[in-house]
Amino acid sequence: MSASHERVRAALELREPDRVPTFDLMNEFSTDIEILGKKPSPLGPLIANPRVSDLLDKVLPHVNTAFVLDKVLEQLTNLGAEAAVRMGYDSVWLPYFPVLRLADSRTITDIFGRVNDFAMDEKGNMGNPIYRTGLITSPSAWDAWDKKPIFRLPEKVNRVFGRIQKSFGERLFIFGFCNYGIFESIWQPMGFERFVISIRKERSLIDRMVRFYTDLFCVLLEAEADAGIPGAIYTDDLCYRSGPMLNPKMIEELFGDSYRRITETAHSLGLKIVIHSCGNTESLLERFADWGFDAVHPLEPTAGMELSRAKELVGDRMCLIGNIDVSHILVDASREEVFEAVRRAIHDAGPGGGYILGPDHSHPAISVERLRWMVEAGREYGRYPLSV
Amino acid sequence: MxxxxxxxxxxxxxxxxxxxxxxxxxxxxxxxxxxxxxxxxxxxxxxxxxxxxxxxxxxxxxxxxxxxxxxxxxxxxxxLQAGSMGVKGAVVLCTVKGDVHDIGKNLVGTMLSSTGYEVIDLGTDVPEDKVVEAVRANNAVAVGLSVLLTPMVESIGAVVRALEAAGLRDQIKIAIGGACTTDELARRMGVDAVGRDAVEAVRIFDGFVGA
Known part of the structure; x- marks a missing residue:
């Protein structure tokens, strides 16, 4: 087992590794190409050209975009792994998300019924799609939805992660990511308001969708494990900045059994599984541990999450990942500020093991230089026995 | 009865x-x-x-x-008789240019209209000139701007500057809300308040109009 693997595994198992491991959070395309010193190829100005966008609007709905897009997405996954190696990270949250479909020059849908906008940074580089609305507007829309592309997903995930693991798996502990969690997979294609009202008025639809996405996630875990990937990310944004979006009792009622089944499936396959939920998750942390997740990310500081408090609540049951701020620290802070943020994070979450250092999110304004400082500071302060 | x-x-x-x-x-x-x-x-x-x-x-x-x-x-x-609703004044709400998230904004709109405001909801991805136009057309007393995504925060400044340029800034209060908003951001953008959620938003807007 490589040093990185041993380091990450020790932290996930709440043992002290040789030093605090580092975690790369699926960078934006522009960040990866900057890390790798590649030339950016901004699409923004091209799409902004009315002639080009008119042409794309006419052509894209009629071409089979899945083949081309899936290849592009695999290249982006490779790029992410390459960038993580170049940065010297121990682990990486690596997305391969072959679910997108180009609708027109501005819109990208997915096979689950989300409608997203193309995101471009200020230089015109492509960013992660931005969710706008959904297409599953009724029980009959769900019945009529073409699910064949969804059924093909596990095979694609298995094939591509197999290749990725072969190329990068020795050097990096890869946390695979190939689908959103059950809550997001249901509410986003419906819209949040409709989802909430459906819990009251169309409960059987919600229950059917929960069962569908639980089964799908478990099969995807099988596909990832079969590809040799050691970890998986389960991302479900259950919270916003001041707390859970739903009553925790309702979360337990709707999704508790599914979450337990997902973690049991992962563990039975030898996979470590991390729950990612944005927002202030403090009131859910103990449930995350009860459900069986090995680690929690991102512990977002702008939502009021404090590592010391999280350590106190669940540090003896779950590994903590992230918490390095992306609103200031990894965007425009001084080197001293970055080092101090890392020192404080390791001080609060590192004792006894069970902490993996990393950003709490990714966005195009994150500075590569500051990411390097973060990794450097992790090496300086993260050696066990800690002296921070 | x-x-x-x-x-x-x-x-x-x-x-x-x-x-x-x-x-x-x-x-x-x-x-x-x-x-x-x-x-x-x-x-x-x-x-x-x-x-x-x-x-x-x-x-x-x-x-x-x-x-x-x-x-x-x-x-x-x-x-209802005309004028029964919206007695506290008109408020213009939107998600700023470049951002399309609207759960928080919609909830703020619901809470404000339920507590006596006339809510002019401009939707998502709204350019600053539309905000100015709506403030003027509705004689609005306040503006609420929602932003989730960090890269879009500069759009808040664009609205502030557009209201200044239109000569409306002195007569209107501006509040912001959303995942990436902080007190520091509010200071930097020159807005009057930042709210954590839809319930706090009502308190902020009531403070603006002296309700």
């Missing part, structure tokens, strides 16, 4: 969606003043806000309360 008003209020606070519209109808049939029924519904929403702040209710419960208000108002609105 007064019994209906209490029942309407309780149905809104208890998120009893099936009961609200029938109760409003029964209250009207029994001769209750439509304005008094409206006030009961608004009092029910105040109860929802209190339960949210005390941690008993969550974001989804605000959505349900908003749905209950909508269903009740569908029955009540034809019987």
């Amino acid at each position: 007064g019994d209906y008003l209490e029942k309407v209020k309780r149905a809104v606070t208890d998120l009893d969606l099936d009961a609200i519209a029938p109760l409003v109808r029964d209250a009207l049939d029994s001769g209750e003043d439509p304005n008094a029924i409206l006030q009961s519904m608004c009092a029910g929403m105040v109860g929802v806000g209190e339960l949210f702040e005390s941690g008993e209710y969550f974001l989804a419960d605000l959505v349900l309360a908003g749905e209950g208000m909508k269903e009740g108002l569908e029955v009540l609105e034809p019987r």
Whole structure:
């Protein structure tokens, strides 16, 4: 087992590794190409050209975009792994998300019924799609939805992660990511308001969708494990900045059994599984541990999450990942500020093991230089026995 | 008669969606003043806000309360006199240019319209000139800007500058909200307040208009 693997595994198992491991959070395309010193190829100005966008609007709905897009997405996954190696990270949250479909020059849908906008940074580089609305507007829309592309997903995930693991798996502990969690997979294609009202008025639809996405996630875990990937990310944004979006009792009622089944499936396959939920998750942390997740990310500081408090609540049951701020620290802070943020994070979450250092999110304004400082500071302060 | 008003209020606070519209109808049939029924519904929403702040209710419960208000108002609105709603003034809301997230903004809109404001909701991805136009056209007293994504925060500054350029900044208050908003961002953008959630938004806007 490589040093990185041993380091990450020790932290996930709440043992002290040789030093605090580092975690790369699926960078934006522009960040990866900057890390790798590649030339950016901004699409923004091209799409902004009315002639080009008119042409794309006419052509894209009629071409089979899945083949081309899936290849592009695999290249982006490779790029992410390459960038993580170049940065010297121990682990990486690596997305391969072959679910997108180009609708027109501005819109990208997915096979689950989300409608997203193309995101471009200020230089015109492509960013992660931005969710706008959904297409599953009724029980009959769900019945009529073409699910064949969804059924093909596990095979694609298995094939591509197999290749990725072969190329990068020795050097990096890869946390695979190939689908959103059950809550997001249901509410986003419906819209949040409709989802909430459906819990009251169309409960059987919600229950059917929960069962569908639980089964799908478990099969995807099988596909990832079969590809040799050691970890998986389960991302479900259950919270916003001041707390859970739903009553925790309702979360337990709707999704508790599914979450337990997902973690049991992962563990039975030898996979470590991390729950990612944005927002202030403090009131859910103990449930995350009860459900069986090995680690929690991102512990977002702008939502009021404090590592010391999280350590106190669940540090003896779950590994903590992230918490390095992306609103200031990894965007425009001084080197001293970055080092101090890392020192404080390791001080609060590192004792006894069970902490993996990393950003709490990714966005195009994150500075590569500051990411390097973060990794450097992790090496300086993260050696066990800690002296921070 | 007064019994209906209490029942309407309780149905809104208890998120009893099936009961609200029938109760409003029964209250009207029994001769209750439509304005008094409206006030009961608004009092029910105040109860929802209190339960949210005390941690008993969550974001989804605000959505349900908003749905209950909508269903009740569908029955009540034809019987209300013009000017019964929106007595505290007009507020322009939008998600800023470049951002399309609207859950928070919609909830703020629901809470504000349920507590006496006329809400002009411009939707998502709204350029600054549309905000200026709406403020002017509706003689708005305040603007609420929602932003989730960090890269879009500069759009807040663009609205502030556009309102300044239009000579409207001195007569209008601006509040921001959303995942990436902080006190520091509010200072940097030159806005008047930052809110954490839809219930706090009501307090902020009430403070703006002296309600």
